[in-house]
Amino acid sequence: MPSTDWFRWTHRDSMYNNFKTGIPTFIIKQADYFQSWLIIRLDNAVTIGTLTANELDNVNPEDVAASIRTTNLYATDERNTNLEHIYSGAFPTFEKWIDDGNEVRGISFILKETADYQRIHPSELAEFGYRFGDIESQFVAIHNYASHNDFVTGLPTFTEDEQNYVGALLFKQGFAQTQEIPFLYFVIQKFNFDHLNEQYRTNVILALEMGIDRFSNSPYLSDEEKRRLALAYGNKIFIHDAPASQTEAGRWVQNGDDNHIYINWGQFLDNNGDVNQSALAETLIHEIMHVAGYSHIEIPPNAKSPGCGNTSGDEYFDSPPLRAECVIGNNQSLLIN
Incomplete structure (x- = not known):
């Protein structure tokens, strides 16, 4: 049955x-x-x-x-x-x-x-x-x-x-x-949203779906990176509103087998209170790449993206989490994650 x-x-x-x-x-x-x-x-x-x-x-x-x-x-x-x-x-x-x-x-x-x-x-x-x-x-x-x-x-x-x-x-x-629809649409519904403001749940789901829709055909990630990203969605993931002290747009914290992603909504809301879905999707796929086991150095002072597809050799922008941002809209938003 x-x-x-x-x-x-x-x-x-x-x-x-x-x-x-x-x-x-x-x-x-x-x-x-x-x-x-x-x-x-x-x-x-x-x-x-x-x-x-x-x-x-x-x-x-x-x-x-x-x-x-x-x-x-x-x-x-x-x-x-x-x-x-x-x-x-x-x-x-x-x-x-x-x-x-x-x-x-x-x-x-x-x-x-x-x-x-x-x-x-x-x-x-x-x-x-x-x-x-x-x-x-x-x-x-x-x-x-x-x-x-x-x-x-x-x-x-x-x-x-x-x-x-x-x-x-x-x-x-x-x-x-x-x-x-990708099976991963079902997988992300098992994420824990208990610590997320209910008004933003749909925004998070749709931003996650945006990343899922786009990564498999993207030129910015290798086959192995895509495989590990797909598997990462199946981990135990908790989505939180960020504490007031967090300045980054997103932050990933691991605690044993639990993965916690904190979202700073102040980085995504316009003057009307509407969510920038593309920027949110970039941040979420970036953080899921951390769940997949990828990392990056701290963002250098005055960093400027050379543009998606031109990051080869740049220690920060060519890291898998930063290249994953390019999956969404051929853009690295420069939101700090």
Whole structure:
């Protein structure tokens, strides 16, 4: 059974990127330095809501198939205030929390006009990667079946007897999109943000994603440096607001197996309080290079970057953390890190 983490992380990443939710397809490709995952992005096809655990018959929230089945049955049950006239189904975000003593779960309700429900015979899915009883293969096969039949994508509902039919919600054109994302997008969601001002979490996530998107094809890092950088994202990393005494834009501190990155927001905010995302991305990839085991000398007095691509022989600007800054926008910001 797939971990519910994949669903939570896809949902969260989609929200960070201005969608209402997202769902994995479990279609995975191997790239040079990390896997890429094909995910579904949803916005105008869904309404985000909540249901209590009691409304969902206290289904085990870590049971993927049972949670999806129960949520779909609830959304299409005529007893639930005619929801079946509004929604073609629903999908759990696999987020849950306690509200006023009740366990509450996040739900994406799928609007009826955006997706068709179909009962598909397993034999029709065999050529698309379907394997009986394999949850992940249902996601793969239904996406492939849907795209082959002029839908954008599709999702299993687990509401049918799989011996006879597979239930699927198939999204019409214009109501969903798919995107390949680096697996490292999921990895960075395991960073600890407890010591970061919540208002900046999205900025940090998107700045980290900017670095991940750009380093693999960059000419400024060697293959070995890229490999070590990709691995470094999997370390135990804590992101902090910097103390008032910190003058650097970013600082990395190691404590045993824990890596702490401190961000001085005063270095990144303009007069309107907006964050310079490119500068933040440069600083974060610089600090992750420290996590990867690379270092540099102290910045010399009156230092001036010779420009990305022209740093050969410069002890400071040609160090891996400084060259990594060039990955973001062909620039070394000269923020002190």
